[in-house]
Every structure is written in structure tokens, then in C-alpha cells.
Amino acid sequence: MRSTRPEHKRWSVLSAPLVRTSLWLLGIALVCVWLADLQIRSTAPWSELARFGRGLIQPDFATFDTAIVALTRTLAFAFTGVGAAAVLGMGLALIFHYRVVRIFCAFVRSIHELFWALIFLQFFGLHPITGVLAIALPYAATFGRVYSEILEEGDRGAVEALSAHSGLISIFWYARVPDLWAHLTSYTSYRFECGMRSSAVLGFVGMPTLGFYLESSYAEGQYGEVGMILLIFLITIGSLRLWLRPKLVVLYLLAAPFLLGAGLPIVWGNATRFFTVDIIPSPLRNGEGVAGLASWLGDLLLYQALPGIGTTLVLTQIALVGTGIVALLTFPLISRLFVDRFRQVPGHGLLIIGRSVPEYLLAYILLQLWGPSMLPAAVALVIHNGAIIGHLIGRQSSTLRLRPDVVGGFNCYTYEVVPRLYRSFLSFLLYRWEIIMRETAILGILGITTLGFYVDSAIQELRFDRALVLIFITALLNIGVDSLARTIRWQLRLRTTPAKLEAV
Amino acid sequence: MSPLILNQAYADFGGTRVLGPISLHVQPGEHIALVGRSGAGKTTLLSLLYDRRRSDITFIPQTLGLVDTLSVFHNVYMGQLATHSGAYNLINLIRPFRTQIRAVTAVLEQLDMASTLWSRVGELSGGQRQRVAVARSLFQDADVLLADEPVSALDGPRSEAVMQALIKQNTTTIIAMHDLDLARRYANRLIGIQDGTIALDAPSRAVNTHDLDALY
Numbered sequence: 159m160r161s162t163r164p165e166h167k168r169w170s171v172l173s174a175p176l177v178r179t180s181l182w183l184l185g186i187a188l189v190c191v192w193l194a195d196l197q198i199r200s201t202a203p204w205s206e207l208a209r210f211g212r213g214l215i216q217p218d219f220a221t222f223d224t225a226i227v228a229l230t231r232t233l234a235f236a237f238t239g240v241g242a243a244a245v246l247g248m249g250l251a252l253i254f255h256y257r258v259v260r261i262f263c264a265f266v267r268s269i270h271e272l273f274w275a276l277i278f279l280q281f282f283g284l285h286p287i288t289g290v291l292a293i294a295l296p297y298a299a300t301f302g303r304v305y306s307e308i309l310e311e312g313d314r315g316a317v318e319a320l321s322a323h324s325g326l327i328s329i330f331w332y333a334r335v336p337d338l339w340a341h342l343t344s345y346t347s348y349r350f351e352c353g354m355r356s357s358a359v360l361g362f363v364g365m366p367t368l369g370f371y372l373e374s375s376y377a378e379g380q381y382g383e384v385g386m387i388l389l390i391f392l393i394t395i396g397s398l399r400l401w402l403r404p405k406l407v408v409l410y411l412l413a414a415p416f417l418l419g420a421g422l423p424i425v426w427g428n429a430t431r432f433f434t435v436d437i438i439p440s441p442l443r444n445g446e447g448v449a450g451l452a453s454w455l456g457d458l459l460l461y462q463a464l465p466g467i468g469t470t471l472v473l474t475q476i477a478l479v480g481t482g483i484v485a486l487l488t489f490p491l492i493s494r495l496f497v498d499r500f501r502q503v504p505g506h507g508l509l510i511i512g513r514s515v516p517e518y519l520l521a522y523i524l525l526q527l528w529g530p531s532m533l534p535a536a537v538a539l540v541i542h543n544g545a546i547i548g549h550l551i552g553r554q555s556s557t558l559r560l561r562p563d564v565v566g567g568f569n570c571y572t573y574e575v576v577p578r579l580y581r582s583f584l585s586f587l588l589y590r591w592e593i594i595m596r597e598t599a600i601l602g603i604l605g606i607t608t609l610g611f612y613v614d615s616a617i618q619e620l621r622f623d624r625a626l627v628l629i630f631i632t633a634l635l636n637i638g639v640d641s642l643a644r645t646i647r648w649q650l651r652l653r654t655t656p657a658k659l660e661a662v
Numbered sequence: 663m664s665p666l667i668l669n670q671a672y673a674d675f676g677g678t679r680v681l682g683p684i685s686l687h688v689q690p691g692e693h694i695a696l697v698g699r700s701g702a703g704k705t706t707l708l709s710l711l712y713d714r715r716r717s718d719i720t721f722i723p724q725t726l727g728l729v730d731t732l733s734v735f736h737n738v739y740m741g742q743l744a745t746h747s748g749a750y751n752l753i754n755l756i757r758p759f760r761t762q763i764r765a766v767t768a769v770l771e772q773l774d775m776a777s778t779l780w781s782r783v784g785e786l787s788g789g790q791r792q793r794v795a796v797a798r799s800l801f802q803d804a805d806v807l808l809a810d811e812p813v814s815a816l817d818g819p820r821s822e823a824v825m826q827a828l829i830k831q832n833t834t835t836i837i838a839m840h841d842l843d844l845a846r847r848y849a850n851r852l853i854g855i856q857d858g859t860i861a862l863d864a865p866s867r868a869v870n871t872h873d874l875d876a877l878y
Contacts, residue, residue, distance in 0.1 A: 563719070564727065
């Protein structure tokens with residue numbers, strides 16, 4: 159019974175806290191657009207795009223067998239990496255109540271799998287273990303957090319009914335897991351899909367997965383081959399539900415480690431040198447003492463970290479708001495409320511393509527077409543993340559039950575549907591904030607001057623001491639954005655657990 | 663308005679017949695109360711009638727169909743979305759028009775709800791929510807009203823006020839209700855539904871308590 163608001167004061171949607179927060183985000187993004195470099199630099203961007211489009215429409219299957227090998231490797235890395243991560247993650251979930259474990263997971267998670275790959279490359283070289291660890295480590299940290307959230311939400315009734323002497327492991331498997339099994343597996347299979355994308359992208363740093371073949375086909379201008387690779391990747395991800403069956407997964411997991419390829423042998427001398435020499439800051443190595451270290455660090459922060467942070471923040475903000483706009487515009491395409499089942503097909507197709515192609519790959523392609531600026535990166539991030547959120551809220555909107563006498567079309571969109579979905583829309587968007595930032599940083603490897611650019615340059619110059627400091631800064635930035643997003647979610651009383659949000 | 667007609671209409675749910683075949687003529691000016699046990703088919707009958715999607719019909723479903731995140735004002739205003747352009751509605755969402763505020767307030771006053779004008783619907787009690795749905799229907803200003811238990815959460819005097827407002831606003835009303843006393847006072851025709859068919863159809867003065875008891 160609340161009716162204390164003064165009557166003369168009109169309530170507008172703009173005064174709702176959720177909308178106000180969104181407007182702030184939008185305002186900051188507009189400033190960022192003004193700051194950002196969004197030019198198209200290539201001389202003939204559209205004819206290049208047309209040539210690329212022709213390659214997509216007329217894929218060239220001449221090197222199909224090579225691509226199938228690359229696809230097998232991609233699957234093998236994904237299964238081995240995500241499988242190991244799931245086991246590790248479950249272990250972490252059980253001890254997740256220790257603060258030190260939580261901090262450790264947050265840190266490991268905040269470093270992108272490509273950065274992990276770049277680190278492991280230094281001491282394992284092009285051995286498959288590099289790719290497996292690059293996926294397994296950050297994924298395990300994510301699993302740890304999400305599994306622990308799932309376990310927390312579960313009913314403890316069954317545990318209390320058991321004898322206290324049943325043993326922790328038995329209690330866990332008998333009284334906890336069965337109830338939560340469906341939830342755990344649906345989240346794990348979602349992450350496996352992410353793992354497929356990560357695995358493909360690892361090709362860009364030398365793993366024998368699809369990204370590797372795509373990059374070389376692209377470099378040779380073989381657009382038909384690029385089209386073929388994209389096509390088989392999309393089909394594989396699109397048909398995930400058909401071949402990712404519980405019984406088959408056991409088989410896949412057993413076979414995967416044997417299908418990783420041989421790679422190159424590990425040179426243990428490199429590993430030792432990496433830890434004992436390479437990552438020691440150069441002033442210390444050269445005996446310049448604390449003063450040398452201070453100026454080394456100062457230069458690094460001022461000329462690399464700061465500009466990198468600036469670009470990363472600007473691009474992240476543009477991508478975040480663009481993602482939101484694209485999601486809000488595209489979800490009606492797949493919503494029962496706006497289009498009938500048959501007409502949803504093209505919308506579904508569009509969103510599946512958008513969310514299946516990794517941002518990194520998309521950014522790579524657009525960068526080749528449009529030349530270096532923030533534009534290709536922003537567009538890639540917006541397409542991928544917008545399609546993911548559009549898909550999630552589109553599905554949610556289809557479960558809404560509107561009153562039968564509701565008016566259709568635009569009025570229904572603005573008055574009935576968006577107000578009902580806005581809360582979960584904003585939860586999804588804020589949850590993806592950190593993911594978008596992690597991805598933004600990594601796109602620097604492609605030549606956009608986000609933090610990844612400086613990390614990659616340092617590695618190219620074999621200055622691993624610098625690279626590690628920059629990766630550490632990137633991780634802190636991600637943790638910062640994550641906690642900011644969490645504060646906003648908490649203040650707006652939005653749901654905060656990603657488990658529920660992602661595995662919809 | 664033209665008469666509302668059902669001719670041998672029926673409804674199946676999951677392969678079983680839940681209603682019908684039913685034939686029904688509703689003349690302009692009739693105020694009909696649908697009575698019967700819960701599950702007898704009242705809601706289904708209302709949706710069959712509503713399926714015609716005539717623009718002169720307003721409908722209050724049992725689930726109310728309110729948007730919790732919007733204000734009472736906006737929820738009531740939604741009754742007239744169809745009569746304005748999309749752009750007008752969008753502006754009204756961001757900055758409510760003075761004329762609309764006045765009009766909506768007038769409707770809310772009839773229901774003793776004017777003080778909640780800017781409350782979010784999600785913050786209201788069950789009875790208040792029901793009156794918001796009623797207000798939306800009144801604001802729509804249609805000839806024919808179809809309503810499914812529109813006063814179930816309201817106390818005596820409040821439900822009287824709502825019934826009066828609904829009868830006054832709409833030329834023709836078809837209202838499902840379980841309060842038999844209220845039904846006999848406000849309706850001029852009673853239709854009793856039993857096991858998916860019409861078991862009783864008579865002017866309300868001609869119906870005695872015994873006839874009604876047979877339905878339950």
C-alpha cells in the first residue's frame with residue numbers, strides 16, 4: 159500500500175533507476191564515440207567486402223580434408239581443455255568459500271585464454287599442452303565460481319537427512335549432485351560451446367586449429383577457402399545439440415587427448431630460462447637497482463599501460479552500449495510475440511551466426527577489409543555479444559504470457575515487452591561487461607591499440623618482463639570492471655549469478 | 663454494436679473436449695453473469711467469445727496482464743494504445759501527456775485509486791492490481807466487456823463500486839464471477855456453466871437459489 163509519491167510529479171520511464179543507469183552508460187558511450195578512431199582506412203573496403211561475400215556464398219572445398227583435420231584438432235583442444243577445466247572447477251567449487259581461492263579464481267579468470275596461450279608458448283612452445291592449458295586454466299576458474307553458485311542455490315535438505323558419517327564425497331555425489339545435475343550439465347555444455355570458439359581462435363597464435371588455417375587462407379586471399387572454414391565451423395556449432403550427447407561425451411573425452419596432434423617437443427631449457435631470466439624486470443637483471451626499476455616501471459605505465467587502458471575503456475564502452483542496442487533491436491526477430499514460427503527462421507539464423515563466430519575471428523576479418531581502426535573491433539564485439547543477448551532475451555520474451563487483448567507491433571514492444579524484459583536484459587548486459595572488456599583487450603593483438611597490442615608487441619620484442627606487467631594490469635582492469643558491474647547489479651537489485659543467466 | 667454470437671462453438675485441450683458445443687446469442691444491452699464451479703469452462707467460454715478480436719471488445723483476464731515495472735498510469739493508459747500512433751505512445755512513455763494524466767486520473771478516481779497514479783504496479787496489493795486492470799478496461803471505453811472474475815480480490819463495498827463502474831461504462835457485459843449474490847444484482851441474464859456446457863440460461867430475476875445450487 160504505497161501511495162506517497164506527490165501527485166503532481168509525473169513518473170516517466172526515464173526516472174526508473176534501471177533506465178537512468180542505462181542512460182548514463184549511453185551518455186558515456188557517446189563521449190567515447192567522439193574520442194574513438196572509427197575510420198575506414200582501406201582504399202576499397204566495399205569491393206573487398208563483396209569479394210569476401212562471394213567467398214562465403216561460393217565456398218571452395220578443394221582443401222576440405224585439411225580443414226577436417228583442423229576441425230578435429232579444434233574439437234580435441236576444446237574437449238581436453240574444457241573437460242580438464244570441469245574437473246578442476248568442481249574441485250575449486252568445493253573450496254570456493256575460502257577467500258584466497260575466490261581471489262585466485264578471479265585473477266586467473268580475468269586473463270584471456272589467448273594471453274595464457276602467449277605465456278605458455280614461451281616455455282612449452284608449440285606443444286599441444288600450451289593450447290590445452292590456455293583453455294583449461296581460465297575455464298577452470300570460471301567453472302569454480304559458477305559451480306559453487308549452483309551448489310549454493312541447491313536444496314540442502316537431502317544432505318541434512320543423511321548420516322553425518324556418510325563421508326563428504328559420498329554426501330556430495332548422493333545428496334547434492336543428482337539434484338543439480340541438469341543445471342550443471344547445461345552450464346557445462348554452454349561453456350563447451352565457448353571452448354570451441356576459444357579453441358578455434360588459439361589457431362591465431364599457432365595451435366593447429368581452425369583459426370590457423372583461416373589465417374593462412376586469408377593471407378593468400380583464398381576467400382573461397384575462408385568461406386569453407388567458416389561454414390564447417392558454423393555447422394559444427396549449430397548442430398551441437400545433435401552430436402553432444404551425454405553418452406558420446408565420454409567417448410569424445412577419452413579420444414580427445416590423442417587427437418591433439420604432435421606439435422613441437424618441449425624444450426625444458428626454455429621453461430627454466432623463462433622463470434629465472436625472462437620474466438625478471440630488465441633493470442634488475444642488469445643490476446640497475448631500485449632506481450632503475452622505478453624508471454622502467456614508470457615508463458612502462460606512462461607510455462604503454464595508460465594509453466592501452468584508455469583505448470580499452472573507450473572501445474569497451476562503445477561495444478557495451480552497441481551490444482545492448484543490437485540486442486534490443488534483434489530480439490523481436492526470434493520472439494513468438496512479434497513473428498510467427500516460420501518467419502523466425504531467418505532471425506534465428508542471423509543470431510546463431512552472430513553468436514557462433516568468435517569476436518576475434520570476426521574482428522580479424524573486418525580489420526582486413528576496413529583497415530586498422532577501432533571500427534572493425536567495435537563492430538565485431540557488437541555483433542557477437544548483441545547476438546548472444548538478443549538470443550537470450552528473445553527466448554525469454556517467447557515465454558511471456560500477455561493478456562489476449564494486447565495491441566500488437568511497436569506499441570506492444572514499447573509498453574508490454576521491453577518493460578517486462580528490461581530487468582533481465584540489463585543483467586545480461588552488465589554480466590557481459592567484463593567479458594567484453596577481456597575480449598577488447600585481446601583484440602589488441604590484431605593491431606588496435608588496446609592493452610593486448612602492447613602485450614603482443616612486448617612479446618614480439620622478447621620483453622617478457624614487460625608483457626607480464628601489462629597482462630597483470632589488464633587482469634586488474636577486468637577485475638575492476640567486474641566488481642563495478644556487480645555493484646551496479648546489486649544496487650539495482652538485479653540477479654547476480656551468471657549461472658542462471660548464461661545457461662538459459 | 664452487433665450481437666455477439668457463438669454457433670456450436672467448442673474448445674479442445676490436449677485432445678479432450680473442455681467446452682461445447684455451445685451456442686449463444688448476446689444482444690446489445692445485455693449484462694450477463696457467467697456462474698459455475700471453477701473448472702467448469704467459464705474462462706474458456708470467455709476466450710472463445712474474445713477470439714473474434716473485435717475492436718469494440720475490452721477484456722479483463724483473470725491473470726490481469728499488468729506490466730509490473732511500469733506505473734499505474736502507464737498500465738491504465740495501455741487501454742488506449744490502439745487509438746494513438748506509436749510515436750505518441752512512445753513520447754507518453756517517456757513524458758506523460760497532461761491530457762492523458764487527467765483522463766487516467768478521472769478513471770482511477772471512480773475506483774478510489776487516484777493516489778496510486780505514479781506507483782509501480784509491482785508494488786501494489788492484489789486488490790489494487792485488480793482495480794488497475796479494471797481501470798485499464800474502463801479507459802479503453804469499448805462497448806462490450808468480457809471479464810474473468812474482476813472483483814475476486816476485492817471486499818464488499820469495493821466490489822460494488824467496481825461492478826457499478828463496469829456496468830455503467832459498457833453497453834454489454836459478460837462477467838464470470840463466483841459471488842452469486844452480486845451476480846444476481848448486477849446481471850440481467852445468468853448463464854450457468856457445468857461440465858463445459860450451458861446448464862442454465864435465464865433472466866436473473868427468474869432464477870432462484872435452488873437453480874443455482876444445482877450448478878455447484
